[in-house]
Amino acid sequence: MPLPLDRLKGSIPPLVTPFRNGAIDEETYARLIEMQIAQGSHGILVNGTTAEPACLTVAERNQLVTLAIEQVKGRVPVVVASGSQSLAETKELTDHAVKAGADALLIVTPYYTRPPQRGIIQYYLEVTRNNDVPWMIYHIPGRAAVNVTVDTVKELKDKSPSFVGMKHAATDLEFVTDCLAAVGRDFKIFVGLEDLSFPMMAIGACGLMNAVGNLRPKPLAELCEAVWRGDLAAAQALHHKLHEINKAVFFDTNPIPMKYMAKKLGIIPANEHRLPMVPATPELEKRLDGVLARAGLM
Helix, strand or coil, X not given: CCCCHHHCCEECCECCCCEECCEECHHHHHHHHHHHHHCCCCCEEEXXXXXXXXXCCHHHHHHHHXXXXXXXXXXXXXXXXXXXXXXXXXXXXXXXXXXXXXXXXXXXXXXXXXCCHHHHHHHHHHHHCCXXXXXXXXXXXXXXXXXXXXXXXXXXXXXXXXXEEEEECCCCHHHHXXXXXXXXXXXXXXXXXXXXXXXXXXXXXXXXXXXXXXXXXXXHHHHHHHHHXXXXXXXXHHHHHHHXXXXXCCXXXXXXXXXXXXXXXXXXXXXXXXXXXXXXXXXXXXXXXXXXXXXXXX
């Protein structure tokens, strides 16, 4: 059965993909899921940007989806990022996610090709027309090199009953307000940039999909819950407490800083990447050590 939409909210961190000797480390991935649930995350996101999906094969991305759904066992929603540069790959990834039992889909705008808005609309309608799983746009213009307009969001909302929201990984707060005004305040916007978590939630975002949740899941969940109960002072305090570590996530291309810090804290056993991604430099490691120490995590 489709996920009740009132459960699709809150802190849903995009998990890193742990590697061991070049292969996906399934045992560690399962432990990461258990850590998220134990520390109060409201869901998990599989194959988001932080998972290095461009370095994974389609089969490996599907492997992570199956593993995550089997490990979670319905305790929290599993959102699957099932987008790719290719329509055929996106359909394959999406079909697998639906059959495996994903609670919601997050589909990135087709990157690199820079399609017109009418192409984006047709693309999303084609990918999602054969299923009723709630789906969202992953709007990340800094990586995809294409923006989605409010008019496109409105047309998709009119034409696709299962289109429910967006992960907005951009600094444009006005766009968030315009979307909510155009399609209704129940439209689910998730924050995709760490340091805009509190500001974007304050104007109507329903939750966070932030990489820093790999390190500190609980404060992100607490920030969401503080906003929901109207305790803006508590949410603001968490915003400032997280500020430096939020910035540290982007000291280099995500997830390079994230994986180093996760290894340093014993969250993952190996700081391993796949080319063209590479581990942190010694200079970056020292800088990140200072952040972790000041955050009281060392």
